[in-house]
Amino acid sequence: MKPLLLESRHLSLNTATLGPRHSLQQAVEGCVKYGFGGIAPWRDKLTETGLKQACRLINDAGLRVSGLCRGGMFPAGTKRERADIRADNYRAIDEAAALGAECLVLVVGGLPPGQKDLASARRQVEDGIAGILDYARAARxxxxxxPLHPMYAGDRACINTLAQALALCEGFGEGVGVAADAYHVWWDPDLPAQLHRAGRGQRLYACHICDWLVPTRHLLTDRGMMGDGVIDLNEFCRTVDGAGYSGLYEVEIFSDGGWWQKSVDETLGTISARIKALNAAEDNNEH
Amino acid sequence: MKPLLLESRHLSLNTATLGPRHSLQQAVEGCVKYGFGGIAPWRDKLTETGLKQACRLINDAGLRVSGLCRGGMFPAGTKRERADIRADNYRAIDEAAALGAECLVLVVGGLPPGQKDLASARRQVEDGIAGILDYARAARxxxxxxPLHPMYAGDRACINTLAQALALCEGFGEGVGVAADAYHVWWDPDLPAQLHRAGRGQRLYACHICDWLVPTRHLLTDRGMMGDGVIDLNEFCRTVDGAGYSGLYEVEIFSDGGWWQKSVDETLGTISARIKALNAAEDNNEH
Known part of the structure; x- marks a missing residue:
């Protein structure tokens, strides 16, 4: 496998990594200070800042937008709710277009409240994407x-493997791909094959990294900094790169008790150091 | 799909459902009182009671042993540790034979401490099973x-889907099958196909049920009573039955803050009532 030497300029900062306490402006300033190549805002940060001001901040800083988080959440109990969801996804597409985002990340949604039919929820996801695809294509x-980790199948996303996501994509044709997040897919016995499938189809739109802690104390907000957990991130990033990925490596860490309590400097400084350590790990494991 | 009407006699009680406070004798008495067809002890309960006494209690009660929990935990950092693990698995096989257990459940183990190579851990699992298979066959x-839920890939089991488990089984031939636990596999988009694959190959050795709570507050000990979560257990049990499964439906609920605090009567009475409710749900959903 070809060597991969990640530097800060290959990274993007997902704003969720800084937690709710920090503003988009602080995130942008941190990215510039630590030499990150891009940023990936959540929509709450756009609302907080105002879309125009957010675009200005990010453009002036010369940052790429590796993705906008997020659209999706398609399954719902009623037609009315589904119409509202579609309208919200249109707005998300408009925002992604305004930002020049390289993709709009879709967290597709789980089971509607009180329901247990996962197959039906999955069909709703397919219908939901079908319903926004022309709008997204028109907006480029x-x-x-x-695909989210299977532990979120009930409440957040019923698309749980790359294979499942890619089958959907391939049914849709152009303009739909995947975001491969190490946290969600690292366990998948079919991971390398599916990453290559995504690459071959030009559908590897985003790559997210963080680490899986052992033990994990909370299903949502106990993700680890790269190097603190058990994911072989060096291998993961090399496989993603080998599959033809040319985008940024987006760092997304939900960490209520940990990184969300720290300063921007501490978090971004640690990310930069850990990326160097990943490269060093690669030197040691050369094969 | 053919109708499935579960009664208490189709159930087995996994002793983990009663939590650490209750003895094997209390579990056996509960099974008899509520008309369960079988029991599935964990090995700690055998140690506590003594193997001979445990066999006597269970036989005298006329209960089937749907499985012994558990063997496995194969991956390890050193040859010496792997030899100890093999010896312990031999003991587990002896115990399963003494009990006349319908299978020895293998929780295969995750990454050895400090390691990140999941593919290597998976090869160790394959080697580990290969190393005990003759012994198990001789003991019948x-x-x-x-396969455990992917959220346990790091620390408890690196076999995480039925497809992965069945590929292993098929490589081994006779005497190796799967335990399909609704909690671990309910999210799998390929679930029906894999259950049928297991059935066709005569490899569906055990079926465990409980429910997935939303939200789930702890990765290990926040499983739900059937009906309290989002798994379509009626559909799951019907598919298992339709795949040719003829064993007991084993109830295994890890619930530190909930069911483990309750009396045997409350837990087994609730299980019996919920099984009837599952059947009723089926009547309503007839299609």
């Missing part, structure tokens, strides 16, 4: 389905 | 690989 916004 | 003990 790529949709990146993010 | 069937080995049931239990």
């Amino acid at each position: 916004v790529r949709l990146a389905i993010e | 003990v069937r080995l049931a690989i239990e």
Whole structure:
């Protein structure tokens, strides 16, 4: 496998990594200070800042937007709710277009409240994406389905493997791909094959990294900094790169008790150091 | 799909459902009182009671042993540790044989401490099973690989889907099958196909049920009573039955803050009532 030497300029900062306490402006300033190549805002940060001001901040800083988080959440109990969801996804597409985002990340949604029919929820996801695809294509916004870890199948996303996401993408044709997040897919016995499938189809739109802690104390907000957990991130990033990925490596860490309590400097300084350590690990494991 | 009307006699009680406070004798008495067809002890309960006494209690009660929990935990950092693990698996096989257990459930183990190579851990699992298979066949003990939910890939089991488990089984031939636990596999988009694959190959050795709570507050000990979560257990049990499964439906609920605090009567009475409710749900959903 070809060597991969990640530097800060290959990274993007997902704003969720800084937690709710920090503003988009602080995130942008941090990215510039630590030499990150891009940023990936959540929509709450756009609302907080105002879309125009957010675009200005990010453009002036010369940052790429590796993705906008997020659209999706398609399954719902009623037609009315589904119409509202579609309208919200249109707005997300508009925002992604305004930002020049390289994709709109879709967290597709789980089971509607009180329901247990996962197959039906999955069909609703397919219908939901079908319903926004023309709008997204017209806006030149790529949709990146993010398969979430199976532990979120009930409440957040019923697309849980890359194979499942890619089968959907391939049914849709142009403009729909995947966001491969190490946290969600690292366990998958079919991971290398599916990353290559995504690459071959030009559907590898985004790559997210963080680490899986052992033990994990909370299903949502106990993700680890790269190097603190058990994911072989060096191998993961090399496989993604080998599959033809040319985008940024987006760092997304939900960490209520940990990184969300720290300063921007501490978090971004640690990310930069850990990326160097990943490269060093590669030197040691050369094969 | 053919109708499935579960009664208490189709159930087995996994002793983990009663939590650590209750003895094997209390579990056996509960099974008899509520008309369960079988029991599935964990090995700690055998140690506590003594193997001979445990066999006597269970036989005298006329209960089947749907499985012994558990063997496995194969990956390790050193040759010495792997030898100890093999010896312990031999003991587990002896115990399963003494009990006349319908299978020995294998929780295969995750990454050895400090390691990140999941592919290597998976090869160790394969080697580990290969190393005990002749012994198990000689003892006429069937080995049931239990794929665990992907959230346990790091620390408890690196076999995480039925497809992965069945590929292993098929490589081994006779005497190795799977334990399909609704909690671990309910999210799998390929679930029906894999259950049928297991059935066709005569490899569906055990079926475990409980429910997935939303939200789930702890990765290990926040499983739900059937009906309290989002798994379509009626559909799951019907598919298992339709795949040719003829064993008991084993109830295994890890619930530190909930069911483990309750009396045997409350837990087994609730299980019996919920099984009836599952049947009723089926009547309503007839299609």
